[in-house]
Amino acid sequence: MKAIVYTAYGPPDVLQLQEIPTPKPKANEVRIRIRAASVNFGDLLVRKLGQVTPAQFHMPALFLMLAKLYFGIFRPRRAILGSEFAGDIDTVGSAVTRFNPGTPVFGFVGPRMGAYAEYICMSENGILTEKPANLTYEQAAVVPYGAMMALKMIGRLDLRPGQKVLVNGASAGIGSLALQIAKHRGATVTGVCGTQRMEFVRALGADRVIDYAREDFTAGDERWDVIFDILGKGSFDKARRVLAPDGRYVYVSFKSKQLMQMLRTRLTGGPRALCASETEQLADLVAVKGLFESGALTTVIDRTFPLEQAADAHRYVESGTKAAQVAITVGAPMGSPLY
Ligand SMILES: NC(=O)c1ccc[n+]([C@@H]2O[C@H](COP(=O)([O-])OP(=O)(O)OC[C@H]3O[C@@H](n4cnc5c(N)ncnc54)[C@H](OP(=O)(O)O)[C@@H]3O)[C@@H](O)[C@H]2O)c1
Structure with missing residues (x-):
């Protein structure tokens, strides 16, 4: 072959x-x-x-x-x-x-x-x-890897309809699916990506799209209940002011500093940093198939x-x-x- x-x-x-x-x-x-x-x-x-x-x-x-x-x-x-x-x-x-x-x-x-x-x-x-x-x-x-990861991560968050979610890195593997799954669960979703991928992220159903090269999402007045940081390019400390009082900052990529932040914010109360750690299983792929066939994902x-x-x-x-x-x-x- x-x-x-x-x-x-x-x-x-x-x-x-x-x-x-x-x-x-x-x-x-x-x-x-x-x-x-x-x-x-x-x-x-x-x-x-x-x-x-x-x-x-x-x-x-x-x-x-x-x-x-x-x-x-x-x-x-x-x-x-x-x-x-x-x-x-x-x-x-x-x-x-x-x-x-x-x-x-x-x-x-x-x-x-x-x-x-x-x-x-x-x-x-x-x-x-x-x-x-x-x-x-x-x-x-x-889609398999990104969709399974996104489904697992969002499944742990008990996301409620009407909550506001931001995906920092919404234009590829995990983020493009996290954006859509959050939207499917009734959230209002902001996608952050590079200039060339903005149309794609809009086509996935994002309510708002931010170009990370032109705008810093932590500098505005909007508040989010959940922020996914796919590559760990942002930081919880910087994003704290744009998180809701009980908001969560989910690092999909993280190092020891972010693990320490997770431990610290667990003890102090207020917005929390979380480090995701997921593994894929057959049941996740079967669920993903159903979501695509129902039209919830694309x-x-x-x-x-x-x-x-x-x-x-x-x-x-x-x-x-x-x-x-x-x-x-x-x-x-x-x-x-x-x-
Ligand atoms: N925690 C876990 O259990 C777990 C499991 C699997 C993977 N991971 C980690 O997940 C990461 C890979 O995720 P992926 O497969 O989704 O990667 P990917 O397909 O390469 O996507 C990366 C995303 O990050 C965006 N990005 C690039 N530079 C950025 C910046 N400066 N600011 C904001 N966003 C930026 C990209 O946007 P543009 O393309 O538009 O520039 C793209 O949307 C790896 O670090 C991997 O180790 C974690």
């Missing part, structure tokens, strides 16, 4: 098209013919992990150490990137009962990766379920790149000019118009 393989950490050029053996499913596994895969935060990070320093990393240095041990300290131990995908069940192992060949599916393999390829095998009990019928393969491929594909041009897809995302989500297509492109 064709796959995008990388044998050294570095710039997008390390991603090379190669012919490798097609994997065979074990008794409890299914083999999926991949139609589309996402280019997400994790793919970009892991491609250059060897060169990432603790200062560039958005989470505690210990997490970076563990990631380097898992993915390889000097060179990648997992040769194929891609953690989210959509495709069709191709072959099932002898003990498989959940899936039949031909069923369209979408799924998440997490740090195991391997979706930048024509085929992938995974346990039938992995994070894999039928593709939402109303999404293209490209749309379905770019996504927009800006550009697709064929598997052979995976390096260009990475370059495009890193250029900062993308207008919405980016997918890699495997085989014939399915087409998915912008808006």
Whole structure:
């Protein structure tokens, strides 16, 4: 099969098209013919992990150490990137009962990766379920991780209709889904993003969109009940004045300073800082499928790149000019118009 393989950490050029053996499913596994895969935060990070320093990393240095041990300290131990995908069940192992060949599916393999390829095998009990019928393969491929994370985080907050939510980083993986799930729960939502993604965030249903390059959301008079900070680019101390008296500032990315803030604000009362820590499960993906099929959630594909041009897809995302989500297509492109 064709796959995008990388044998050294570095710039997008390390991603090379190669012919490798097609994997065979074990008794409890299914083999999926991949139609589309996402280019997400994790793919970009892991491609250059060897060169990432603790200062560039958005989470505690210990997490970076563990990631380097898992993915390889000097060179990648997992040769194929891609953690989210959509495709069709191709072959099932002898003990498989959940899936039949031909069923369209979408799924998440997490740090195991391997979706930048024509085929992938995974346990039938992995994070894999039928593709939402109303999404293209490209749309379905770019949402599992962000939607599952956002659903888990918002589920813990007991968000009430009418509350005001701000998502600092609303234009990509987790934030674009957090914005929509908060909106679906009846909140009034402000999305903060880069200039090129403002139209996308508006199309997702944001009541107000702020360009972080032009406006500091902590400087105005508006107050929010919940602020999600996806990359930890803001700070609780600065945002305290725009939080409601019992408001919560949720760091999706955090370091030890933010963990200390969480402990401190738990004791002092008033607005609180929280550090999110979530893991994905199959039940979350099943819930995500239902939300997309009900029309509560959507996504927009800006550009697709064929598997052979995976390096260009990475370059495009890193250029900062993308207008919405980016997918890699495997085989014939399915087409998915912008808006
Ligand atoms: N806590 C947990 O359990 C957990 C789990 C998984 C991941 N994470 C963390 O989540 C982060 C990745 O999230 P993601 O996948 O959603 O990332 P992503 O897809 O790369 O999205 C990043 C978002 O941040 C925005 N952003 C960039 N610069 C900004 C700035 N200066 N101010 C405000 N927003 C800015 C981007 O906006 P533009 O693109 O418009 O510039 C984009 O909307 C990582 O740090 C990862 O470690 C945490």
